[in-house]
């Protein structure tokens with residue numbers, strides 16, 4: 310019988326049988342899959358699990374702190390947080406091309422993860438949040454986009470210098486099943502049903518060169534948008550919604566003062582499979598509220614636009 314409780318019980322037994330008394334390493338990203346694996350493995354093997362959480366500085370507002378609060382503080386999971394923001398920013402300096410940015414972010418992510426794991430002793434297993442669709446077809450490969458650890462370690466096996474055996478407790482499950490497991494394991498519903506977030510994070514939502522100033526503004530704008538979407542009951546009606554930083558300066562007048570500042574685009578789509586998507590017909594009042602808040606609360610933004618492009622031909626992300 311398929312119930313989340315049964316699946317969890319079964320997965321726990323399998324993990325215990327595979328791992329025994331030995332140690333497991335997990336790359337925790339804050340996404341649904343790796344979070345569910347963390348919760349599951351913590352229940353199965355407790356302290357034998359060590360998570361490495363690489364913060365590339367391109368996460369959403371307070372996201373890194375939330376990951377630490379949920380896993381390290383609330384659940385008592387061993388999590389090593391690596392603050393790699395400056396390293397990523399340095400490497401991304403002057404880089405404009407989207408695919409180049411993706412490559413740098415993906416490659417550096419793996420480097421940082423590998424460096425951290427090399428510092429740990431006695432690890433025999435690497436856990437992964439691989440789910441069934443990752444195995445039948447890799448979206449990442451189809452898109453030619455790096456999907457960091459996942460694509461690095463599970464497509465075509467492990468690199469030669471890695472001596473880990475894989476633990477993949479979700480590999481027979483679909484996304485909706487993984488979410489049900491997450492809720493059953495006590496993860497907050499809000500986290501488990503979050504919209505997908507790309508591996509390169511805000512890196513592909515800042516057009517062209519990435520700068521900390523841009524990332525900070527985008528984080529704030531995105532936070533306002535998502536907060537208002539949730540408040541209006543629209544978050545669960547959209548498949549993905551986010552803000553995009555458009556590095557173009559536009560004139561505005563605030564309190565009789567001219568402001569020459571950046572542009573934010575709001576993007577919200579409805580889709581089943583993410584291969585095609587319709588722009589979400591959000592209520593004008595909602596867009597208006599978000600726009601007003603962004604422009605009044607963020608001095609660096611003078612204009613907000615709403616993206617009315619569907620996919621195809623426009624992709625969901627702007628890069």
Ligand code: XMP
Nearest residue numbers: 411454455456505507508509583624625626
């Ligand atoms: P596009 O922009 O191609 O996006 O219409 C389709 C879905 O894929 C996500 N996406 C990515 N996910 N690494 C990821 O892990 C990436 O480089 C990447 N690019 C796009 C996007 O957020 C959407 O859900």
